[in-house]
C-alpha cells in the first residue's frame with residue numbers, strides 16, 4: 001500500500017513538471033522563458049494580439065512609462081516587432097499631459113499675436129458627477145454654507161477642469177493647437193447628476 005502511494009507521488013511530480021514546461025511562455029520583450037512561478041508577468045494587448053512579458057520587463061516598462069529609463073533600455077534584439085513599435089510610440093502620462101496642456105484656450109475668438117490658419121471642427125467634452133451627499137444640501141439651497149458649499153464648489157471646479165482637459169485632448173487629436181470660443185455649460189439630470197459640458201472650436205494658430 002505504501003509503495004503504491006509513493007509511486008503515485010512520483011507520477012504526479014512528473015506531470016507537474018510537464019505542466020510547468022507547457023505553461024512556461026517566452027517573454028515577448030527579452031525572449032527569455034517566463035518561469036512558472038513568475039507571478040508578476042503582464043499581458044500587454046496591442047490591437048488584437050496579446051504579448052506576455054516577464055516581471056523584469058514589466059518593471060522596466062513601468063520605469064520607462066514614468067520616464068526613469070529610456071525605451072532603448074527596454075527593447076532588446078528579442079523584442080517582438082509590434083511590441084517594440086508600441087514601446088517606441090508610447091507616451092507617458094506626463095508627456096501626454098504636457099501636450100494637452102499646451103493647447104491654448106480662449107472664450108474669445110482670437111489670440112493676441114497669433115493668427116488662425118485653420119478651423120478644424122466644433123468639439124465638446126463632458127464630465128459627470130453624482131450629486132450624492134450634495135443632494136440633500138441643495139434641497140434647501142440656503143443651508144449650503146461654509147465647508148459644505150466649499151466642498152461642492154471644489155467638486156464643480158474639479159469637474160470643470162476635467163472637462164477642459166478632455167476638450168483639449170480632443171483638439172490635440174484633431175491636430176489643432178488651440179480652442180476658440182470655449183464655453184462651459186452645466187446641467188443637472190433628475191437632480192441626481194451634474195453634467196459639465198465644455199465646447200468650442202478647435203483651430204490651428206501660428207505666431208504673426
Ligand SMILES: [Zn+2]
Pocket residue numbers: 027028029030031032053054055056057058
Ligand atoms: Zn522579459
